[in-house]
Amino acid sequence: MIRLDNVTKVYKGDVPALREANVNIDKGEFVFLVGASGSGKSTFIRLLNREEVPTEGQIWVAGKDVSSLSSSKVPFLRRNLGCVFQDYKLLTNKTVTENVAFALEVIGRPKSVIRSQVPAILELVGLADKARSFPHELSGGEQQRVSIARAFVNRPLILLADEPTGNLDPATSVGIMRLLERINKTGTTVVMATHDRSIVDKMRRRVIELERGSIIRDQARGVYE
Amino acid sequence: MALRLDYTVRETAKNVQRNVVITVASVLCVSVSLALVGFALMARQGVERATGYWQGDIQFIVWMNVESTSDQIEGISRSLDENRGVEDLTFFDQEAAYEEFLDLFADTPEMAETVTAADLPPSFRVVPVDKSPEAVAELVSQYQGQPGVMRVSTATEAIEAIQAISNFLTSVGLAVAVILLVVAVLIILTTIQLAIYTRRREIEVMRLVGASNSFIRIPFMLEGLLQGLVGAVLAIGALAIFKPFFEDSLPAEELPLFSELTFSSVEMFGTYLFLTSVGILVGTVAAAIAVSYFLDT
Numbered sequence: 141m142i143r144l145d146n147v148t149k150v151y152k153g154d155v156p157a158l159r160e161a162n163v164n165i166d167k168g169e170f171v172f173l174v175g176a177s178g179s180g181k182s183t184f185i186r187l188l189n190r191e192e193v194p195t196e197g198q199i200w201v202a203g204k205d206v207s208s209l210s211s212s213k214v215p216f217l218r219r220n221l222g223c224v225f226q227d228y229k230l231l232t233n234k235t236v237t238e239n240v241a242f243a244l245e246v247i248g249r250p251k252s253v254i255r256s257q258v259p260a261i262l263e264l265v266g267l268a269d270k271a272r273s274f275p276h277e278l279s280g281g282e283q284q285r286v287s288i289a290r291a292f293v294n295r296p297l298i299l300l301a302d303e304p305t306g307n308l309d310p311a312t313s314v315g316i317m318r319l320l321e322r323i324n325k326t327g328t329t330v331v332m333a334t335h336d337r338s339i340v341d342k343m344r345r346r347v348i349e350l351e352r353g354s355i356i357r358d359q360a361r362g363v364y365e
Numbered sequence: 366m367a368l369r370l371d372y373t374v375r376e377t378a379k380n381v382q383r384n385v386v387i388t389v390a391s392v393l394c395v396s397v398s399l400a401l402v403g404f405a406l407m408a409r410q411g412v413e414r415a416t417g418y419w420q421g422d423i424q425f426i427v428w429m430n431v432e433s434t435s436d437q438i439e440g441i442s443r444s445l446d447e448n449r450g451v452e453d454l455t456f457f458d459q460e461a462a463y464e465e466f467l468d469l470f471a472d473t474p475e476m477a478e479t480v481t482a483a484d485l486p487p488s489f490r491v492v493p494v495d496k497s498p499e500a501v502a503e504l505v506s507q508y509q510g511q512p513g514v515m516r517v518s519t520a521t522e523a524i525e526a527i528q529a530i531s532n533f534l535t536s537v538g539l540a541v542a543v544i545l546l547v548v549a550v551l552i553i554l555t556t557i558q559l560a561i562y563t564r565r566r567e568i569e570v571m572r573l574v575g576a577s578n579s580f581i582r583i584p585f586m587l588e589g590l591l592q593g594l595v596g597a598v599l600a601i602g603a604l605a606i607f608k609p610f611f612e613d614s615l616p617a618e619e620l621p622l623f624s625e626l627t628f629s630s631v632e633m634f635g636t637y638l639f640l641t642s643v644g645i646l647v648g649t650v651a652a653a654i655a656v657s658y659f660l661d662t
Contacts, residue, residue: 189573211578212577212578215572215575215576215577215578216575216577217575218572218573218574218575219574219575221575223573223574229566229569229570229573231566231567231570232566242567242570242571242574243570243574245372246372246571246574246576246580246581247574247575247576247577247580248580290570290574291574294574294575
């Protein structure tokens with residue numbers, strides 16, 4: 141599902157953010173990316189959804205060579221990728237329903253699909269009763285659920301999560317992790333960057349550890365350290 | 366991907382609504398500059414028409430009587446030919462005069478219908494060697510009153526002055542208009558930049574979930590196009606309203622031959638079409654610059 145061949149990413153004139161990374165992630169895997177701030181986790185994620193292009197090497201995502209993808213094809217890649225971030229990136233002037241519907245609307249899905257999919261996904265993330273609330277009326281955990289609903293409503297093959305629990309307290313984080321696990325059980329590949337030790341240790345999933353841009357550990361059923 | 370019309374229209378309307386003040390500014394700037402272009406074109410057309418006989422260096426015209434005999438015409442022709450004060454000579458027979466008449470009044474066919482070739486006087490268009498008013502007056506006096514000659518008319522200084530003023534004003538008007546159009550492009554560009562900035566979070570999310578580039582761009586492109594178009598429509602409205610005053614203000618009595626200046630609807634239609642195209646072009650170019658600078662990063 142995801143393959144990195146000798147991938148190096150150097151930002152302008154800087155030290156490499158990622159160097160000679162070789163990773164293979166199968167369909168349906170749940171992978172944690174761990175490491176200190178600046179170790180290259182976010183760069184890893186940004187390379188996968190083609191917000192960045194690698195300086196060297198090749199990246200394959202969902203059967204496409206992302207490194208040589210023309211910019212007009214990038215939107216179609218992203219329709220197969222759901223993205224979740226630490227800061228939720230919700231639109232404050234739209235309700236929960238509208239935020240989720242927006243993701244379908246802007247890729248041209250018909251209204252009938254939107255009308256049936258949005259309530260279903262809100263049910264899945266446990267926010268059916270908050271459908272008409274605005275983001276500022278929700279707790280952090282609820283906002284992140286909306287964000288996950290938006291990322292998953294198009295049933296992507298892969299879900300990328302960059303520090304999704306970074307702004308949440310431990311109890312709320314557990315709820316979010318359960319949700320991601322459920323999504324993973326539907327066959328969706330999940331790649332999550334985090335430095336939340338307790339979550340990684342509890343889940344015992346594959347762990348890829350980065351340090352100053354290099355992969356120093358790739359361990360099935362791993363722990364944070 | 367099928368673009369959703371309702372979405373595009375809604376988003377464009379929202380953008381305009383959010384930045385009403387600067388949108389009004391850019392629309393007005395487009396309309397003022399296009400109105401200026403329109404007036405300059407209209408003035409030029411009017412003056413060109415009114416002074417149409419006086420192209421090139423022709424300084425005077427010997428108009429023959431409609432009933433003048435071919436001998437009389439022959440005589441004047443030979444005399445002008447042999448005259449050492451004459452540099453160049455063109456003879457317009459009645460057919461040629463009719464052709465020219467049709468040309469000058471191409472847009473008022475009702476005028477052409479009332480006239481036939483036989484109604485029009487043949488004429489000699491004369492370019493003298495010495496173009497000073499005194500020398501021209503001297504030549505004119507030689508042919509005034511000759512048998513078969515109806516009258517001799519000269520390119521008076523008034524016409525030259527009008528042409529000079531008209532050329533000057535047209536150039537100045539067009540130059541100012543071009544500067545204003547550049548200003549309009551900059552204002553529209555800023556408006557769209559503002560709209561993009563206002564909606565940056567939405568755009569970020571759109572990118573994230575895989576909205577196509579054209580889907581993201583089109584509302585902004587449409588906004589620019591609309592500003593240019595509305596500006597053009599306002600300019601055309603202003604031109605249509607002020608046209609009668611403009612016609613009245615021309616010094617008709619100074620133009621000796623055909624003092625009638627009309628800007629018929631056909632003629633104006635071309636100008637209006639031109640202004641509309643320029644308006645749309647200005648708006649779209651500005652939007653394209655804004656979009657490529659601030660959106661495709």
